[in-house]
Amino acid sequence: MSSAHWMASSPPQDTVQETAPGNMPKSSLRLSSLPPIFISESHFKDINELHRLEDDVVETGGLLSYNLHEAKIVLTRVLSKKRITMDLRSKDCYTEEVLVVKDISVADTGTDPAAGHKAKRGKLSGEYEDGKKETEESILHEVSTDSENEDEHKPKNRSTKRKRVASSVEQDPNKAYFSNPYIKVLKWEWFTDSQKQDRVLPIEPYLLYQGQIIDKPEDPKTPGKGSSFTARTKTPQSILERARADAENDTSSPVQQRSNRKLGQIGGGRVSAPFQTTPHSKRAALLHQTTSEHDLGQSSDLPEMPPWVQNDVKYACQRSTPADPPNAAFIAQLDKIKLARLLTGDEIGVRAYSTSIAALAAYPHKLSTGREILLLPGCDAKIANLYVEFANYGKIQEAEDAENNEELKVQKLFYNIWGVGATTARDFYKEKGWRDLDDVVEYGWQTLTRVQQIGVKYYDEFLLPIPRSEVEDIAATIHKHAVKLRDAGIQSLVVGGYRRGKEHCGDVDIILSHPEESKTLNIITDIVASLEQESWITHTLLISTKTSDRGQQTLALNSSSTHGHGFDSLDKALVVWQNPHYIPSTSNPSDSKTKNTNPHRRVDIIISPWKTVGCAVMGWSGGTTFQRDLRRYVRQTYDYKFDSSGVRDRKTGDVVDVDGEAGTMEQAERNVFGALGLEFREPWERCTG
Structure with a gap:
């Protein structure tokens, strides 16, 4: 077998036997009968802690909601009522305090004190143990004509039901609270103590x-319509707009000073209103599906659900997700909304949309009704409503608003700079007042990191897609230099989007390893030096030898990675690549100073010791949600910590051998799937986005 494994090879026919997950002790707490639960992110310093709490709620059967207008329970770390109401208002949920703490009258009388509030009930109110059925009916406005259902709603039966409720209220003190439509804000310790x-x-x-x-x-x-102020310039309505108006009149503001220097190019233009990602917009929240199923070319009967839907499999690493799903057009609209949530700092919204998008991408049938969406794990009434809107209009208004919002356009421009994340892009726009790359260069060049400076310098080139043939040429060159530095035992594999089957890639990610552990120790510095000497690398932005520094051992249990893919846990180099071989300008081919016209490319070279190379390949080959769910699955099923450098037991801190014996990097990855009790998924089945 050739030692060069820089392209994904066909998997062997024999498969690794799956091992059953260990019987980890789990809480018997069940929240399936409770109303929807919203978790406020306020005062959570570590977003991962918030995510773990969300996972735990879902594990207990709780109906997790990301919409305060649906939720009836809010878990929070905020303790004062004033701060609680402010927190709710910041999420576009306005409330007035209800002094009646609980409603015993449901048990004692024949009247329902909440009857007058039915119009204000959340979409998921009612019998919460039948939550999805109730939601489906309220979202799609499908009224059953079944005579048995009609009989259930006769007055005499309602009276009988109230008697039974009275008995349960006496046994369950929480029934008295949940019988009314009010939103209850609880200390988050209620859940952990339960x-x-x-x-x-x-x-x-x-x-x-x-x-x-x-x-x-x-x-x-x-001012009202009859006010004498109506002839004056309209006063901005929102706090942000008023702040902008004040800033325009404040010449002491650094942003305004810079705007004056730019002769109004930034400050003088009309500023669009900030993009709002609230659950309520001018478009109705609930939409009738007026387009007939016949017009959509779909059958009125739902197709047979795939096993992962029937079994409520929620982790993306447990199902196949192809690169070209049948509902790609709808998913593309949701991607626009997710990007807007990312740019506006709504991390919870990003996570919710990522989960829904991954489920929709794995669904093998063309959607025909919102009822299908309600059956998919990770999809709720919000996504069902958006689909109905998409089916009726061919687009989603929130996605269109996000794409056309001038503020988000500028933030997206900054976000596409290499080394700039969503938070920094938002800071460039809001705090520094920059509106284009010229502003970044003129007013902030010295404040940028070296990576960001390179990202600005080669901005247009880095956005150019890299064809597969060029990816393969780059990988072959790196592999050749590694073999020259060590021996023919070096193996390499291109991962990332290339391995998932993308025709064009944004960058090149390549993993190198060697069956002899000593051969990978500190090899990253030697490879970079060799490539620089032959002018393949024009800029070296980062060289990390942290794996070599810790003796090529798996990352310690108390260590954490902040960049995904185990960024700090493996030896690696982030470099700018340019093919040094080019055709000189025809106007003066003898000029030695002719500029190299080959585009600059972003390349990540990753080194993994052989004993954990399966984890490295697995950790760098899946889509973002696949990788996130893989870590969640491993934690929930085994109480292990998965990282690209290996697996550790969270209870003991010991390294868990999941790679086993393997002759190739691909086989080592298969071994990891089997050891974790997962069915092997080809890289092109991990396209979760």
Whole structure:
């Protein structure tokens, strides 16, 4: 067999036997009968801690919601009522406090005190143990004509049901609270304490605030239609708009000073309103599907659900996700919304949309109705409504608004700079007042990191797609230099988007390893030096030898990575690549100073010791949601920590051998799938986005 494995080879016919997951002790707490739960991110310093809490709620059967207008329970770390109401308002949820803490009248009388609030009930109110069925009916406005269902709603039966509820209220103190439509804000310890005791604890000791959702109050400072101020310039309505207006009149502001120097190129133009990612817009939240199923070319009967839907498999690493799903057009609209959430700092929204998009991408049938979406793990009423809108209009208004918003256009421009994340892009726009790359160069060049400076310098070139043939040429050159430095035992594999089958890639990710552990120790510095000597590398932005520094051992349990893919856990080099061989200009071919016209490319060279190379390949080959769910799956199933440098037991801190014996990097990856109890998925089945 050739030692060069820089392209994904066909997998062997024999497969590794799956091992059953270990019987890890799990809490018997069940929250499936409770209303939808919203977790406020306020005062969570570590976003991973918030994500773990969300995972735990889902594990107990809780109905996790990302919409405060659907949720009836809010878990928070905020303790004061004033801060709680501010936190709710910041999420476009306006409330007024309800002094009645609980409603015993449901059990004692024949009237329903919440009847007057039915119009304000959340879409998921009602019998929460039948949550998806209730949601489906409320979202799609499908009224059953079944006579048995009609009989169930006769007055005499309702009276009988109230008697049964009265009995359950006496047994369950929480029933009295959940019988009303009000939103309850609880200390987050209510959930963790319930976990410890394996039962749903009474919420009263943890109740911080109970409120009724109301319409957004009008600004009392806004002049009315009959006001004498109507002839004057309209006063900005939002706080952000008023702040902008104040800033325009404040010449002491650094942003305004820079705008004056630019002669109004930034400050003088009309500023668009900030993009809002609120659950309520001018378009109705619930849409009738007016386009007939016949017009859509779909059958009115739902297709047979794939096994992962029937079994409610929620982790993307447990199902096949192809690169070209049948609902790609709808997913593309959701991707626009997800990007807007990312740029506006809504991490919870990004995670929710990522989960939904991954489920939709794995669904093998062309969607025909919102009812299908409600059956998919990770998809809720919000996504079903968006699909109905997409089916009726061919687009989603929120996605269109996001794409056309001038503020987000500028932030996206900055976000595409190599080395600039969403937070930095937002800071460039809001704090520094920059509006284009010229502003970045003129007013902030010295404040940029070296990576960001290179990202600005080669901005247009880095956005050029890299064809597969060029990726293969780059990989072959790196492999050749590695073999020259060590021996023919070096193996290499291109991972990332290339291995998932993309025709064009944004960058090149290549992993190198050697069956002899000593051969990979500190090899990264030698490879970079060799490539620089032959002018393949024009800029070396980072060389990390952290794996070699710790003796090529798996990352310690108390260490964490902040860049994904185990960024700090493997030896690697981030470099700018340019093919030094080019055709000189025809105008003066003898001029030695003729500029190299080959585009600059971003290349990541990763080194893995052989004993954990399967984890490295697996950790760098899947889509973002696949990788996130893989770590969640390993944690929830085995209480292990998965990293590109290996696996550790969270209880003992010991390294867990999941790679086994393997002659190739691909076989080592297969071994990891089997050891973790997962069915092997080809790289092109991990396209979760």
